[in-house]
Amino acid sequence: MTPTAILVTMFGGLTLFMLTGLPIAFVLGGLSLLFTVTLWNADAVVILALQIFDTMRSEALLGIPLYILMASILQRSGVIEDLYRAMELWFGRVRGGLAIGTVVICVIMAAMTGVVGAAVTAMGVLALPEMLRRRYDPGLATGTICAAGTLGILIPPSVLTIVYAVTAQISIGKMLIAGIVPGAILAALYIAYILAVSYLKPGKVPAAAVERVPLGAKLRSLRSLVLPALIIVMILGSIFFGVATPTEAAAVGVVGAMIAAALRRRLTIDNLSTAAVETLKATAMILWITIGAKAYVAIFTGLGGADTLMGFIRDLNVHPYMVLAVMMLVLIFLGTVLDEIGIILLTVPVFLPIVRLLGFDEVWFGVLYAITIQMGYISPPFGYTLFYIKGTLPKHLGMDTVYRGIVPFFLLQVLGLLICAAFPGLVTWLPRLMVGG
Amino acid sequence: QDTVSWRMQSLWDGGTTPQKFEERFVKRVAELTGGRFKIELFSAGQILPANQMFDAVRGGAFQMMKTFDGYEAGKIPALAFTSTVPFGFPESDQYEAWFYELGGIDLARQAYGQAGLFYIAPTVYGPEPMHSKFPIRKIADWNGKKGRFVGLASTVMGALGVSVVPLPTGEVYSALDKGLIDFADRGDLTANFEAGLAEVAKHIVMPGVHQPTTATSYVANRAAYEKLSAENKAALAVAAREVSAALRQHILVADGKAIEGYKAKGVEIVSLDPADVQQGRVKAREAWVTATKNEALATKVLDSQVAFMKQLGLLA
Amino acid sequence: MPTAFLLYVRGITAVNRLLFRIAAALMFVVVPVMMYEVIARYAFAAPTTWGMELATLLFGPYFLLGGPYLLHLRGHVNLDLARRAMSPGWNRFFELVNQPVIVAFCAILLYYSWPLAVQAWEFKETSFSAWNPPIWPVKFAVPLAVVLMAAQSIAEFLRVLFRDPTAFEPASHDTPETAA
Numbered sequence: 001m002t003p004t005a006i007l008v009t010m011f012g013g014l015t016l017f018m019l020t021g022l023p024i025a026f027v028l029g030g031l032s033l034l035f036t037v038t039l040w041n042a043d044a045v046v047i048l049a050l051q052i053f054d055t056m057r058s059e060a061l062l063g064i065p066l067y068i069l070m071a072s073i074l075q076r077s078g079v080i081e082d083l084y085r086a087m088e089l090w091f092g093r094v095r096g097g098l099a100i101g102t103v104v105i106c107v108i109m110a111a112m113t114g115v116v117g118a119a120v121t122a123m124g125v126l127a128l129p130e131m132l133r134r135r136y137d138p139g140l141a142t143g144t145i146c147a148a149g150t151l152g153i154l155i156p157p158s159v160l161t162i163v164y165a166v167t168a169q170i171s172i173g174k175m176l177i178a179g180i181v182p183g184a185i186l187a188a189l190y191i192a193y194i195l196a197v198s199y200l201k202p203g204k205v206p207a208a209a210v211e212r213v214p215l216g217a218k219l220r221s222l223r224s225l226v227l228p229a230l231i232i233v234m235i236l237g238s239i240f241f242g243v244a245t246p247t248e249a250a251a252v253g254v255v256g257a258m259i260a261a262a263l264r265r266r267l268t269i270d271n272l273s274t275a276a277v278e279t280l281k282a283t284a285m286i287l288w289i290t291i292g293a294k295a296y297v298a299i300f301t302g303l304g305g306a307d308t309l310m311g312f313i314r315d316l317n318v319h320p321y322m323v324l325a326v327m328m329l330v331l332i333f334l335g336t337v338l339d340e341i342g343i344i345l346l347t348v349p350v351f352l353p354i355v356r357l358l359g360f361d362e363v364w365f366g367v368l369y370a371i372t373i374q375m376g377y378i379s380p381p382f383g384y385t386l387f388y389i390k391g392t393l394p395k396h397l398g399m400d401t402v403y404r405g406i407v408p409f410f411l412l413q414v415l416g417l418l419i420c421a422a423f424p425g426l427v428t429w430l431p432r433l434m435v436g437g
Numbered sequence: 438q439d440t441v442s443w444r445m446q447s448l449w450d451g452g453t454t455p456q457k458f459e460e461r462f463v464k465r466v467a468e469l470t471g472g473r474f475k476i477e478l479f480s481a482g483q484i485l486p487a488n489q490m491f492d493a494v495r496g497g498a499f500q501m502m503k504t505f506d507g508y509e510a511g512k513i514p515a516l517a518f519t520s521t522v523p524f525g526f527p528e529s530d531q532y533e534a535w536f537y538e539l540g541g542i543d544l545a546r547q548a549y550g551q552a553g554l555f556y557i558a559p560t561v562y563g564p565e566p567m568h569s570k571f572p573i574r575k576i577a578d579w580n581g582k583k584g585r586f587v588g589l590a591s592t593v594m595g596a597l598g599v600s601v602v603p604l605p606t607g608e609v610y611s612a613l614d615k616g617l618i619d620f621a622d623r624g625d626l627t628a629n630f631e632a633g634l635a636e637v638a639k640h641i642v643m644p645g646v647h648q649p650t651t652a653t654s655y656v657a658n659r660a661a662y663e664k665l666s667a668e669n670k671a672a673l674a675v676a677a678r679e680v681s682a683a684l685r686q687h688i689l690v691a692d693g694k695a696i697e698g699y700k701a702k703g704v705e706i707v708s709l710d711p712a713d714v715q716q717g718r719v720k721a722r723e724a725w726v727t728a729t730k731n732e733a734l735a736t737k738v739l740d741s742q743v744a745f746m747k748q749l750g751l752l753a
Numbered sequence: 754m755p756t757a758f759l760l761y762v763r764g765i766t767a768v769n770r771l772l773f774r775i776a777a778a779l780m781f782v783v784v785p786v787m788m789y790e791v792i793a794r795y796a797f798a799a800p801t802t803w804g805m806e807l808a809t810l811l812f813g814p815y816f817l818l819g820g821p822y823l824l825h826l827r828g829h830v831n832l833d834l835a836r837r838a839m840s841p842g843w844n845r846f847f848e849l850v851n852q853p854v855i856v857a858f859c860a861i862l863l864y865y866s867w868p869l870a871v872q873a874w875e876f877k878e879t880s881f882s883a884w885n886p887p888i889w890p891v892k893f894a895v896p897l898a899v900v901l902m903a904a905q906s907i908a909e910f911l912r913v914l915f916r917d918p919t920a921f922e923p924a925s926h927d928t929p930e931t932a933a
């Protein structure tokens with residue numbers, strides 16, 4: 001079989017099997033097995049088992065259950081409810097205020113963790129019920145969380161950025177700092193969009209409160225900020241002051257959430273056990289998918305499926321910006337089905353020599369890279385975060401809701417990508433300032 | 438004659454300098470066999486993470502790997518000593534001599550033989566640095582400091598007073614930056630420079646006594662290896678020995694350039710006093726013995742190395 | 754459903770539910786261990802050799818053993834676009850096709866992961882860290898999890914085959930604590 005045929009078969013097979021309604025973890029895993037046995041050799045199936053062993057001991061992925069547990073405990077402590085009520089008091093007169101608040105909380109989450117599944121699922125647990133309860137359009141709510149929840153890839157700390165820097169052999173520090181401004185730009189775009197929808201399409205967002213809330217009530221509501229702020233300070237502080245690694249900081253966050261729940265007298269065995277059950281449900285769902293995805297990328301590479309795409313780019317003989325555009329398209333395409341670390345190991349060794357040859361800045365390219373992988377993460381039909389968020393949806397909402405909601409945010413990411421591509425200074429300015437050279 | 442096609446994965450990331458030497462290895466094997474022995478090369482993580490390759494080669498998913506024996510020292514204790522020995526041989530030539538002149542290769546073959554694998558040959562090269570946030574002048578300086586080390590080095594450094602913090606490689610930069618740890622082992626001088634360690638740690642101990650010399654190795658599935666013609670087997674051995682010297686010499690030059698780069702960024706480079714290192718080696722030896730788990734082959738490997746070290750005057 | 758099948762379905766679901774709850778509780782081991790590590794290292798400059806490693810060792814069995822019961826809860830996410838548009842008959846058909854795919858997937862993984870776990874045991878594999886704990890027991894979590902997953906999948910297959918009216922419902926009826 002030619003590499004092109006393999007490429008077509010692997011992606012075609014994926015689409016077909018997904019439509020049968022088989023859980024995505026088994027679609028990925030089952031297809032990996034099928035392709036290994038038919039196109040490689042049966043001995044190579046051992047790779048799947050070994051990928052599982054590796055996933056089992058990933059310290060970075062351990063952050064996923066910890067952040068979900070934190071979110072789950074907070075949700076049951078009433079702290080989040082209060083937080084959203086305070087937001088309502090302060091921003092109730094701003095249409096879409098809660099969605100905007102959710103973007104802000106996502107940015108804060110992004111500064112805590114670099115693991116995608118953690119932030120999106122945690123926000124699915126925390127913010128989604130509050131927004132749905134207040135009659136936000138489910139598509140807008142899930143789109144906001146999926147898009148803003150993946151900002152953690154850009155905003156440090158970020159596992160993906162570190163792997164990029166190491167593979168590209170450039171400064172980890174510079175690369176991490178470079179993500180801050182683009183991350184802020186994307187967040188600003190999301191907020192602007194939410195405001196636009198709120199005022200242009202009434203019905204998607206609940207009407208703004210008409211009455212003016214007395215200042216006293218507003219100020220009293222600020223008390224509800226104390227506990228969330230305390231937890232944020234515990235997590236970010238422990239990372240910033242070298243007290244804990246980002247994964248350990250997640251455990252600090254769980255303890256913080258438990259303290260908050262205790263202060264609210266909601267730290268009951270019942271609440272803790274429900275939180276633990278919810279956490280395992282979300283984590284097992286994400287991690288079984290991760291196993292399938294890792295197997296899929298291994299088989300994809302081992303069979304030479306990647307060679308076709310990479311060779312195609314290598315042989316392109318067009319304007320440098322066209323080459324860049326094609327690279328981004330390939331990344332979005334790969335990003336929809338492959339796990340993010342796999343894509344980096346696959347593409348960076350091929351792309352970077354070309355990027356250097358064309359005279360582009362590697363840090364700048366790295367940021368475009370991270371944005372593109374974010375897009376792959378949320379792009380229908382396969383983007384993984386779409387499935388993660390679906391896991392937290394109430395039963396009556398299906399995948400179509402998630403798909404509908406994500407499209408505008410995907411387009412906003414395209415816009416963000418174009419902005420960063422057109423003005424490299426936005427990306428390179430901060431790292432130069434902070435690290436020098 | 439039939440052509441043979443193999444798949445091989447290495448422990449290096451794609452596009453890095455050592456991976457280019459693996460490309461050279463593969464090319465050389467093809468050259469030496471008139472193109473009849475083709476090896477398709479993959480980099481770390483493309484098929485599997487480097488530390489999972491062992492069972493994949495055993496199972497026949499791919500026929501050979503470029504690996505670091507220490508990954509499997511938890512299964513086969515002898516492999517602790519065929520990759521890097523903390524406070525071990527200070528010169529790569531000494532370490533390589535142990536492999537080629539003192540039966541080291543045969544011992545490594547026995548070790549891998551237990552798992553149905555065939556050890557082809559090592560690639561031996563020099564030291565890796567320690568990066569520190571505080572000045573280190575002597576071993577006693579790191580007493581009570583928090584250091585990131587892995588494998589046998591974590592045991593040895595622990596025995597020498599370091600509070601060892603096990604961290605994944607990806608965390609080293611940030612952990613040094615934020616002061617979570619005081620000093621660390623990571624990769625070689627050049628790779629660490631590229632990763633920006635000069636920005637976060639202003640002192641370097643080079644050579645790093647935790648990893649004075651290093652051997653990575655070519656290992657094949659034994660059944661696949663035995664099916665090879667004598668010509669193909671010879672090609673593997675020849676290409677491996679060539680790459681060993683070539684990579685070592687490349688690193689030697691690259692280290693020199695990297696040191697200039699570090700100095701330009703205001704990083705201090707320190708070498709420890711050999712007498713101090715000699716004393717440290719005595720303590721390290723106790724940890725070496727523990728690492729054999731009293732297993733016969735591991736003990737044999739260690740005894741053989743210790744005997745050579747005594748001859749060289751490295752141990753009393 | 755014939756009694757023997759009913760007993761099987763109830764039995765395996767109960768076993769997996771129990772393992773799920775035990776696994777869920779592991780987080781209350783992981784969190785204190787990590788907190789202890791952070792405090793010991795930062796406040797007392799005395800990091801443990803075992804803290805982070807113990808936490809990561811528990812992580813694998815945690816999510817693997819959570820998988821089988823999640824199948825019963827219908828918590829493994831799927832693409833429901835086509836299925837929502839289908840008649841109940843077609844939905845039933847695809848369910849009867851999909852569960853055997855899961856069983857086959859698990860069977861093949863068992864075939865390949867069992868020898869790896871056994872070999873790790875034969876080598877008495879340890880992690881080669883400063884703590885150096887045995888890690889072969891953890892490797893048995895993979896064959897165990899796929900066996901339990903296959904067993905649960907067979908149970909789900911039987912529920913659909915014998916038209917258990919709750920087969921397509923998320924199983925909240927027997928797990929009141931998960932009815933979110």
Ligand code: NA
Nearest residue numbers: 110113152157
């Ligand atoms: Na982040």
Ligand code: NA
Nearest residue numbers: 565622623624
């Ligand atoms: Na090292």
